[in-house]
Amino acid sequence: GPKVLQIPSHQIIDMGQMVTLNCDPVSNHLYFYWYKQILGQQMEFLVNFYNGKVMEKSKLFKDQFSVERPDGSYFTLKIQPTALEDSAVYFCASSSEGTLYFGSGTRLTVL
Amino acid sequence: QQQVRQSPQSLTVWEGETAILNCSYENSAFDYFPWYQQFPGEGPALLIAIRSVSDKKEDGRFTIFFNKREKKLSLHITDSQPGDSATYFCAASASTGNTGKLIFGLGTTLQVQP
Numbered sequence: 001g002p003k004v005l006q007i008p009s010h011q012i013i014d015m016g017q018m019v020t021l022n023c024d025p026v027s028n029h030l031y032f033y034w035y036k037q038i039l040g041q042q043m044e045f046l047v048n049f050y051n052g053k054v055m056e057k058s059k060l061f062k063d064q065f066s067v068e069r070p071d072g073s074y075f076t077l078k079i080q081p082t083a084l085e086d087s088a089v090y091f092c093a094s095s096s097e098g099t100l101y102f103g104s105g106t107r108l109t110v111l
Numbered sequence: 112q113q114q115v116r117q118s119p120q121s122l123t124v125w126e127g128e129t130a131i132l133n134c135s136y137e138n139s140a141f142d143y144f145p146w147y148q149q150f151p152g153e154g155p156a157l158l159i160a161i162r163s164v165s166d167k168k169e170d171g172r173f174t175i176f177f178n179k180r181e182k183k184l185s186l187h188i189t190d191s192q193p194g195d196s197a198t199y200f201c202a203a204s205a206s207t208g209n210t211g212k213l214i215f216g217l218g219t220t221l222q223v224q225p
Contacts, residue, residue: 001157031211043155043200043215056212091154095211098143098204102154 002026006092006103007074014111018080021106023092025075032075033093033100034067036060043091049075082110114138115203117216125224130188132219134201137182141203145213146175146186149198158199159186191223 005024013019025032034046047057049067064083069075075094079086087110093100116135124130134144142163147155161168161175161184168175172191177184188195198220202213 004154006154033211035215042217043202043213045212045214048211098206098211099145099157099160100211100213101157102147104152104154 002029002094002101004092004094004101004103006090006106008106009104010107010109012109012111013082015084016081018078019082019108021077021079021090021092021108022074023076023094023103025092025094026096026101029094029096029101031055031095032067032069033095034077035091035093035102037089037091037105038087046077046090079108082108084110086110113217114214115201115216117199117201117219119219120217121220121222123222123224124191126191126193128191130191130195130221130223132186132188132199132201132221133183134185134216135181135183136203138203138205138214139182140205141214142206143204144175144177144184145202146173147200147202147215149200149218155200188221191221193223193225196221196223 007022032049035043047061048055066078089105091105093102118133145160146158148158149155159170159173172189174187198218200218201216
């Protein structure tokens with residue numbers, strides 16, 4: 001099926017640093033999402049993005065979080081500054097007609 | 112409050128048996144229900160999905176049974192194989208006013224014993 005690529009697969013950073021997670025969505029998809037998964041448990045919605053704008057965000061999408069997709073390049077999630085509770089696996093997804101396709105995730109460890 | 116609930120949390124069946132995974136939801140506006148399969152270290156992959164206008168959706172060994180009145184659905188995996196061992200997530204979304212957001216349950220971890 002369609003592939004969503006996430007870079008890097010793992011990231012370890014110190015608390016307070018900035019981190020950018022990169023996502024290469026399916027080429028003709030128009031909707032983009034970030035989800036957070038802790039300890040292999042529930043996938044929790046963070047934010048979705050369409051036509052250059054955030055459409056909806058959850059309470060997990062703190063002020064320290066931001067997303068963008070400049071000029072059709074990577075769809076990014078930036079966390080600045082990071083906190084210990086940001087440690088999780090972050091999944092990017094994209095869709096065109098309602099079906100979400102997920103990447104393999106970026107495991108973020110904040111020390 | 113958990114909008115999408117799954118049971119059991121974990122399930123073990125023997126190879127060849129039918130595994131039944133249950134899901135229920137709260138929001139009457141939900142009308143699209145995909146099931147995702149996730150292997151350790153990988154992202155969730157769409158397995159099968161149903162819309163609320165149907166009461167059954169079949170794809171090979173995987174079948175969704177949907178009861179709109181009771182807000183319940185179930186995923187049946189017939190002739191279970193060891194390769195089916197994974198975590199299965201039930202998800203839901205509403206078409207009206209939808210931004211495409213999916214609400215996931217906590218998942219059912221399935222173990223198929225050879």
